[in-house]
Each structure stands twice: as structure tokens, then as C-alpha cells.
Amino acid sequence: MRFRNAILFVALAVAWGSAFTAIKAGLEYFPPVLFAAFRYDLAGLLMLGYAVYVTDQWVPRSRADWIVVGIGGSLLIAAYHIFLFIGEQGTTSAAAAIVVSLSPILTTGFARAFLPEERLTPLGIVGLLVGFVGVGVLSNPDPSNLLDPRTVSLFLVFLAAAAFALGSVLTRRFDDDLEIETMEAWSMLLGAVLMHGVSAGLSESVTDIQWTVEAGLALLYLVVVASALGFLIYFDLLERLGPIEINLVSYAAPVVAAATGLLFLGERPTFFTGVGFACILVGFALLKRDALRDEVARFNGTPRQSD
Known part of the structure; x- marks a missing residue:
């Protein structure tokens, strides 16, 4: 069973990590918001x-x-x-994946604000700050030009991570009876409609798309592998492993994004990319230290020692 779970975990990390590379590749041919809308038109129908x-x-x-x-x-x-x-138009696949890996840390921060039962310890606050430092190191902004394209792009990706974290917390405030598959399907379809509206507002057009083999493969990969297959694996592992171990996919995905970005797009991670990722990983470990310790004890089949 553990061997099967390990294989599925790696498969999910590959599917979701390589999605950042597929997005980057597809952005050469699609307007960005329309590209995202097309992805979830199809993925939403498959999930439904x-x-x-x-x-x-x-x-x-x-x-x-x-x-x-x-x-x-x-x-x-x-x-x-x-x-x-x-945002990913102005940065690399790996850098985008690393900033998105801040989502579990941001989720804890939002939970403290919106869920009364959630509390942050002093060490947890340190973990939150270390995660933010990681994003700062990764972006390595130029003090004389804080609005350079790469810094702005990484800030937009940070907003993406924040939106995802806030949404994850707000959905927990409501007592609903939805199956997760149903929620995902209808959310995808609603999200696609909203993205088409934003795309139209930005004057994006289907005529701006360059329909090439590479464009079709990027879209197909995101729909079938990253969305449909990725979420099927996610649902299976969520039931078997629980949310803490699933969160660790966020930290395996940047490694895959860096590898596939280098292999297919020639993107080379920088020193600051590595240091920023290390900081975010440390921040997550500090925030989730008790849950991670419980998971290690459960994996080893030993009871947790009391503090």
C-alpha cells in the first residue's frame, strides 16, 4: 500500500509540477486568460x-x-x-511553482484571520515570516527598479497563491454537503465562465491564438494530465493520506517544474531560486511541525511522544 501511495504521490507531483512548464510553453501561442479559460472549459466538463x-x-x-x-x-x-x-509570462516555470508553494503557508495565515478555532504559535508566526522572506529572496528585486517585469510577474503569481489560500479557508466556513468531485467540477465551470469574462474585458480574442501542434499539446496536457488525471490522483491520495501529506506535493512540484523547464524550455534556476525555495520549505516545516511529526510517527508505526 505504501509503495502504491508513493507512486501516486510522485505521479501527482510530476503532473502538477510539469503543468507550470506546459503553461509557460502554451503562453507563446495563447493570450494568457483565454488560455486558462479554455483549459477549464474542457477540464470542467471532464470533471463533471x-x-x-x-x-x-x-x-x-x-x-x-x-x-x-x-x-x-x-x-x-x-x-x-x-x-x-x-504572471508566468515574465518568470520561469520553477520560480512560479516555488511562489505557488507558499499557498499552504498563506492558508495557515488566512485561517488564523477567518477561522476562530485556528491559532498561530510564536514559532508558527516565525514560519510564516520565513516563507515571506523566501519569496523576497526568490524575486531578488532591484531596489532602484521595483517595478521591473520579473518582479511584477512574481508578485502576480504571489497574488495567485494568496487567492488560492483564501479560497481554501473560506470554503471551510460553510457547512455544505457537497462531494469534493462535485464542488471541483462546478467550480471549474464557473471559473471558466468568469475567466472568459475577464478575457473579453482585456480584449483578448480567439484570433490572437496561434494554432500550432505545440499549442494543442500544451492545452491537451493541461486538460488531461494536469487537471483531469491530476485531480483523480489527488482525490485518491487525499482519502488515503490526509491533507498534511498531500500538502507536501506543493514542495515536490517545484523540483519537477525546474527539471521540465530546463529540459523542454532551457530555463536555468538561479542561486536565488534555490535559496527562496529552501526558505519557503523551512517556513512550512515550522508552521506544520506538529502535524508533520504526527505523520512521521504514524508512518513509522510508533505513537507520538508527548511534549
């Missing part, structure tokens, strides 16, 4: 079909159900991908 197949409730019913879908569609899908796709 899967929800119909595996759940008894594939349509939201209650007011709370629709509120959760609204949050998911507007923040987890639309805002996240609008900022990510626009």
Missing part, C-alpha cells in the same frame, strides 16, 4: 462527467453548496489562474 459517475449528488442543492461553488469558482479557479497565467 466524473462527478456524475462516482457521486449520488452531482448538482449542488443548498444555498451553502452554491456559496462554496461560488468561492471555489471565483478564487480557487478564476482568480488563481488569471494571476498565475499572466
